[in-house]
Amino acid sequence: MVLTRSQVRELENVFRDRFHFETDVAELSHRSKPQHQMDRVLTTFVENHDHPHNLLIVYYTGHAVHYKNAGRLEFLPSLESSTARGTSTSGQINWYKTEDYLRSDEIDGDVLAILDATYASNGNTGHVPEDVSNSNYRDQETTRRFQLMNGCGQIPPGRLSFTRRLIDGLKELHERTNNSAFSTQDLHQCIEMRPPGTSPELWSLLPDKRHIPLTPMVQLGLDARVPQQHRKRPGRGYLKLGLEIRDASLEQEQVDYLAKVLSRALDKQFIGLRGIDWLGFERREKEFISFSENLALKLRVIGKWKRLIAKRKAGSASAVHQALLS
């Protein structure tokens, strides 16, 4: 218990002092309905910090029990008391309820949930029709991201705990990237590389699967330049161009090159270009395969037809031959 407390404090310090994020620590008590506390704490947090250009990080450490068939993932202070109470709905926190709230369109900003607890997805990742999800034709400025990272299983707080490795991972990446951006994927990999331990998991809970960038905030006092934010208001025009590419994917170097060429070749003032979005990469493998299959089929049919004609010719020829003979 003491260890958990000190680790949470350490994590808070990393977020606050190194990344200059705003931090709040909330303590849940099992003595009065935890779900109500959770709802209240979260609503206040969202009310204070939610904005389309903001990121909300929700971290939880404690026990979690997944009732798969009842469709509940419960957060609770202890595993001991959970079974005697059964799956009662008053004493615990149902994380899926919180998750659904964070996923809902009531929230404007991106969300990153970090759980030092067992996690299982309820499979509800904001379903989109397949053709839409494949082509990714969405305006990046309007889609939200919601990712969740969790440590596997419950490891006692200490050297091996997920929180410990999270703290070390954040520190390492902060030092390595020298105050510039790294993504949740970088963080995930960094934690994964820290032996020994179980692999953390990273989930995308909304259709937009892009990784969330974690960038240390520029402190106002030290650096007068307030970072210029992404386009504050959407531009009044939106031009969609299509690039036909030879291969089914691009490598990082190619993407970098494309970004460089496109952003430099255009005179920003002249056109009034506000930004260039990646709308999606469409793979055409399927069409190609079906086309070639189709072709093969056609060739086979043509071959058969030719053979058939040849046979008939031979047949009629022999018939004529026989008629002549008789």
Added chain:
Amino acid sequence: MFSWYQHSTRCYVYLSDVTAPPRTPWKAAFQKSKWFTRGWTLQELLAPSSVEFFTVDGDRLGDKRTLSQVIHQATAIPSRALETSPLRLSNFSIEERMSWAAGRETKREEDAIYSLLGLFDVHMPPIYGEGKANAFDRLELEMQRKLALDSSRKRTAEEAFETTLQEGSNSKLKQSASDRAQEHSVAMQDWWAEAMARNMGTPRGYAKVAVLLLRWADELDDLRTSVEVSGFRFKSNSVFLSSLA
């Protein structure tokens, strides 16, 4: 109940629906007996070291050892589970034990689950009215806890970590090609965002980041045992539940 049967010297089973006297073809009637389709009788068959079967008239048909083949055909319980006494449940996988219970009937739906407690050596109070799904969830949870306790006694944490790591890498190998393609799409998008931010001079980040850290004010225990057990799941529990219906 299971342990009562386990400690019994002998268990006599009178089959009310088997009337044929010995030496006539009674096997079919024996195998079709309701006794083999009910939920609670499973532990009566497995737990005692000796189970003797009688017809409704009191004629002895044999015991579970001599009739093991016939019982095996009727219940799919392997004969070695019937022939060895005392029965070592740990010699049989959880799924195997589950399969013995599949298709058995109970008057109350929850009993389909409660009748299995002894089979998995777990204890939990019955809550009639909770429904089969909830009862099954509780059973699963109890089993996870038990596995966690057992394994923490047997294995060191290091070993547990190793297995989990291996499991992790195996599952990664199984990742389908379409998953990889999807992942690459995301990667390309990330590279683009990064490169654009660099080239256009826009920061890649947020206007503000707020962190909410939640923890329990009064964590009740520090016994965080289920290390490698989080990977433990019934592969087919929905199938199992429906087979119990």
